[in-house]
Amino acid sequence: MVRFVLFCTLTVSLCAQQRGHKAHEHGHAKLAIAFETTTGMPTGAVELESPAESIIGFEYVAKTPADKAKQEKALATLKTRFGEMVILPAGCKMTPAKVEVHVDGQHSEVHAEFNVKCAGPIAGKSISFGFSKVFPKIDEVEVQLLAGAQQAKLEVEKDKGTLQIAK
Amino acid sequence: MVLLSLAWKSLRNRLLTTSLTVLSIGLSMALLLGVENVRVGARESFANTISQTDLIVGARGGSLQLLLYSVFRIGQATNNISYESYQHWKNHPAVAWTIPYSLGDSHRGFRVVGTTEDFYQHLRFRRDRQIEFAAGHSPKDVFDVALGSDVAQALGYKLGDKVVIAHGVAAGRGIADNDHADKPFTVSGILKKTATPVDRSLYIQLEGITAVHIDWADGAPPMAGDEIPASKISKENMKVEQITSFLLRCKSRIATLQLQREINTYKDEAMQAIIPGVTLQELWRTIGYAEDALQVVTIFVILVGLLGMLVSLYTSLNERRREMAILRAIGAGPGKIIALLVLESGLLAFAGCILGVVMIYGLSFIFQPIVEQQFGLYVPVQPPTQTGWIYLGAVIFAGLLIGFVPAWKAYRNTLADGLSVRV
Numbered sequence: 001m002v003r004f005v006l007f008c009t010l011t012v013s014l015c016a017q018q019r020g021h022k023a024h025e026h027g028h029a030k031l032a033i034a035f036e037t038t039t040g041m042p043t044g045a046v047e048l049e050s051p052a053e054s055i056i057g058f059e060y061v062a063k064t065p066a067d068k069a070k071q072e073k074a075l076a077t078l079k080t081r082f083g084e085m086v087i088l089p090a091g092c093k094m095t096p097a098k099v100e101v102h103v104d105g106q107h108s109e110v111h112a113e114f115n116v117k118c119a120g121p122i123a124g125k126s127i128s129f130g131f132s133k134v135f136p137k138i139d140e141v142e143v144q145l146l147a148g149a150q151q152a153k154l155e156v157e158k159d160k161g162t163l164q165i166a167k
Numbered sequence: 168m169v170l171l172s173l174a175w176k177s178l179r180n181r182l183l184t185t186s187l188t189v190l191s192i193g194l195s196m197a198l199l200l201g202v203e204n205v206r207v208g209a210r211e212s213f214a215n216t217i218s219q220t221d222l223i224v225g226a227r228g229g230s231l232q233l234l235l236y237s238v239f240r241i242g243q244a245t246n247n248i249s250y251e252s253y254q255h256w257k258n259h260p261a262v263a264w265t266i267p268y269s270l271g272d273s274h275r276g277f278r279v280v281g282t283t284e285d286f287y288q289h290l291r292f293r294r295d296r297q298i299e300f301a302a303g304h305s306p307k308d309v310f311d312v313a314l315g316s317d318v319a320q321a322l323g324y325k326l327g328d329k330v331v332i333a334h335g336v337a338a339g340r341g342i343a344d345n346d347h348a349d350k351p352f353t354v355s356g357i358l359k360k361t362a363t364p365v366d367r368s369l370y371i372q373l374e375g376i377t378a379v380h381i382d383w384a385d386g387a388p389p390m391a392g393d394e395i396p397a398s399k400i401s402k403e404n405m406k407v408e409q410i411t412s413f414l415l416r417c418k419s420r421i422a423t424l425q426l427q428r429e430i431n432t433y434k435d436e437a438m439q440a441i442i443p444g445v446t447l448q449e450l451w452r453t454i455g456y457a458e459d460a461l462q463v464v465t466i467f468v469i470l471v472g473l474l475g476m477l478v479s480l481y482t483s484l485n486e487r488r489r490e491m492a493i494l495r496a497i498g499a500g501p502g503k504i505i506a507l508l509v510l511e512s513g514l515l516a517f518a519g520c521i522l523g524v525v526m527i528y529g530l531s532f533i534f535q536p537i538v539e540q541q542f543g544l545y546v547p548v549q550p551p552t553q554t555g556w557i558y559l560g561a562v563i564f565a566g567l568l569i570g571f572v573p574a575w576k577a578y579r580n581t582l583a584d585g586l587s588v589r590v
Binding site: 152 | 449
């Protein structure tokens with residue numbers, strides 16, 4: 001009996017931990033950009049959260065060598081061509097910090113983090129986008145920007161629109 | 168250059184008409200720029216209702232709803248969050264400060280907010296302005312209350328007055344049975360006006376909220392004889408178990424992103440963290456239609472102003488038929504006449520714009536404090552915005568363009584027409 005109760009509690013708590021899924025919409029990615037300051041030589045971080053389907057082309061766990069290779073290649077492209085997807089003000093350099101695939105139930109997401117270092121002030125400059133040039137399946141990106149005291153948001157559809165960093 | 172001096176002299180010659188035309192353009196220009204300033208001011212005031220807060224955290228639900236009840240005190244939370252979870256995030260190494268809010272009670276239509284000393288220390292609005300006291304101090308005792316300036320003004324309270332808070336947030340007086348009449352609060356402080364929703368609430372300690380509900384069971388007031396008297400309640404024996412939401416400041420902006428993700432995926436309690444500026448921007452987009460309406464009105468105003476200028480130039484042309492004819496007679500070609508009239512009209516528009524800018528500067532300088540006091544709207548006294556410059560340029564251009572109408576008429580009025588007029 002005790003075992004049974006223990007088993008039940010365990011399974012329930014395990015399940016409870018896995019409940020609650022994030023919204024997941026193919027083609028719709030989320031990007032967050034943060035800069036500590038906009039003057040001097042700002043440092044920052046950029047995070048991308050995208051359905052794996054939009055980047056790798058599938059969402060199941062890659063098991064076959066072909067799938068694994070495809071995944072590797074997509075993630076490598078993400079790392080090397082991220083500067084074409086998120087076009088920061090001139091003088092800002094992004095270096096990949098983490099690029100992973102998270103499996104959440106039947107879906108999986110690509111999570112990428114980049115560190116940013118800028119050589120000069122970025123106040124008043126703008127950020128533009130080119131996601132679909134690199135991954136054509138990404139057609140809508142919700143962009144959040146934190147830059148010093150500024151908090152802004154932009155819905156980027158088919159790479160249209162720029163985000164202005166406040167002066 | 169000769170033309171310019173001629174245009175100037177001709178305008179000066181008809182000083183009254185000229186001044187009236189300039190005044191009418193100036194007024195419409197001032198109105199246009201004024202509305203533009205109010206528009207920018209409204210947006211700025213709105214966006215700066217809350218500053219320096221990186222995240223607002225509450226129970227999982229709509230982000231707009233969380234913003235509305237935490238910042239604007241509109242609507243209610245569907246769920247509270249446990250004090251334990253709050254403590255967890257408060258002590259998180261990336262967090263600089265937090266301000267907890269416990270909502271749900273009211274006093275004569277104004278919301279009562281349970282909070283801590285952090286509220287008076289850390290809350291910022293309009294970039295870096297902080298809460299100040301017009302009188303008294305922040306609540307130090309469980310049954311102390313600080314009043315927002317609108318509350319004190321509307322209800323005529325002063326320091327030391329007794330305030331009974333009501334259960335629930337329905338407008339007007341709470342149901343008598345639901346009053347926490349057995350545990351009145353004493354006004355310990357009155358806040359200075361902030362022109363933000365802060366002015367429209369009463370502030371007590373988190374323990375105060377616990378204290379008024381301590382003898383309640385299942386959301387109902389205690390039965391007669393079961394009440395716990397206020398004298399037996401002290402801050403120490405009040406255990407806060409839940410709060411509604413909290414504001415949070417991170418030590419760094421990069422940490423904000425990580426913390427937001429951590430809170431949103433927190434396994435122990437369903438919570439959500441929103442970035443206030445981003446949600447405010449979303450909210451503004453939904454209520455921003457009023458902005459467009461204002462803009463349409465001002466465009467009509469400027470059209471009327473320009474039309475007035477056209478009328479005045481056109482009618483003055485009648486008096487000037489002789490002048491035109493003489494100019495033609497002494498050798499000015501039709502091109503010169505056209506240029507002269509276009510220049511005059513452009514000069515009028517230019518002078519009107521300058522007058523408008525001067526007027527709006529003066530008026531906003533004089534009325535800024537009054538508008539802020541009365542409407543809670545901070546209209547910045549600043550050089551014209553980008554849109555303002557576009558308006559100015561457009562009006563001068565339109566002025567030049569309008570000059571072509573009388574110019575065309577003058578061109579068609581032949582030499583003979585002017586000379587044959589009997590004066």
